[in-house]
Amino acid sequence: MRDKALSLLKELTEAHSVPGHEDEVRAIFVDELGETGELSADGNGSVFCDAGGDGPRVLIAGHMDEVGFLVQSITPEGFLRFVTLGGWWTHSLLSQRVEVRTKSGDKILGVVSSMPPHFLSAEKRRQVMPVDQLFIDVGASSRSEVENEFGIALGDPVAPVSAFTAMAKEDRYMAKAFDNRVGMAAAIQTGLVAGETDNRLILSGTVQEEVGLRGSKSAANFIKPDAVVILEGPPADDTPGFPRSECQGQIGAGVQIRMFDSSAIGNPRFAEFAIETAKREGIPHQVTVRRSGGTDAGSFHVANQGIPCVVLGVPARYIHSHNAIIDLNDHLHMVALATALARQLNEKTVGELTSYL
Structure with a gap:
């Protein structure tokens, strides 16, 4: 399982799949699960593998997209203006490499840039540069060169560039897009x-989670699940600035089981079922109540007649940046818990999740 996890994480994190343009991750999903069950996709591009079987419809769902950008305009001098897709903290953008994927599939390397600090006033150097004052430099000399030689057009997707890399400490890895390639x-x-x-x-990969949990809305209507296990790459809270006594997302401490965030109150029975399953199976885990943030549970749990959901997560430091860090063991523990739940969610256990009368 370890070797398969590493090969999948490398392939998935290095894929170019921003919201609305999840093609590369979708192709990996199809290639890996093509012989596991019947494949289908909804009208927004979320993809599904129905492994068959009798009983309640249990959906194991990750989202395929990562935070990224779209080309918004091209200056006469050949620089790209862009809009963000998902939540970016502008501090993390300057001087970072990105790739523009053209309609022909070519990937054009660029760097996020701004007016150099040497030409800014002391006051402006102390401020965070707003996104609309940033641009992407692809090394071109004119708009004509960008369009006609590089093949870049308005609306082309742009993704961060960052290799999946082993760190000095065993089982620690750095990459972009752990949110949510760990889930996928x-x-x-x-x-x-x-x-x-x-x-x-x-099994499922949903689209456009990073721009408002959009794909899970149509996915719920398309698949009509009776229960959903959502797999995520949430932010860790074990770095300087967080009281260790309040840490609920320490890397290396196990899979997260999320009880609450601003998008959803987790089904209490489902959360407790996950916690008891983790204890019984000896799976290291962390129980999490978040003051902010959201996952596809925000859409799934209110879809159709109401769907019980539980959110499992692999804590990742510095998500929504070019260089996040995870502990591989947390990922393996999430796989173990998701698999245990998949095996134990039968007609009786699923029925008890919403038996209110």
Whole structure:
């Protein structure tokens, strides 16, 4: 499982898949799970693998997109203005490499830039540069060169560039897009190892989570699940500035089981079922109540007639940047818990999640 996790994480994190342009991650999902079950996609591009079986429809879902950008305009001198897709902290953008994916599939390397600080007043140097004053430099000399030689057009997707890299400490890895390629890798792995279950197991990669949990809205209507296990790459809170006594997302401390965030109150019975399953299976875990943030549970839990959801996560330092850090063991623990839930969610256990009368 370890070797498969590493190969999947490398391939997925290095893929170019920003909101609305999730093609490369979708292709990996299809390639990995094509023989596991029946493949389908909804009208927005979320992809599904129905592994079959009888009983309640249990969906194991990650989201395919990463935070990124779109080309908004091209200056006469050949610089690209851009809009953000998802939540970017401007501090993390300047001088970072990005790739523009053209309609022909070519990837054009660029760097996020601004007016050099040497030409700014002392006051402006102390301020965070707003996004509308940033641009992407692809090394071109004119708009004509950008359009006609590089093939870049308005609306082309732009993704961060960052290699999947092992760190000095064993099992620590740095890459972009752990939010949410850890979830996608885990969804794929769960589908590969779960085997026969007492439910109808469906694996999924949703689209456009980073821009308002949009893909999960149509995914819920398309698949009509009876229960959803959402796999995520949430922010860690174990770096300087956080009281260690309040840490609920320490890397290396196990899979997160999220009870609450600003998008959803987790189904309490489902959360407790996940916690008890983790204890019984000996899976290291962390229980999390967040003051902010959100996941696809925000859309899934209010879809159709209401769907019980639980959110599992691999804590990652510095998400929504070019260089996030995870502990591989947390990822393996998420796969283990997702697989255990997939095997134990039968007609009785799923029915008890919403038996209120």
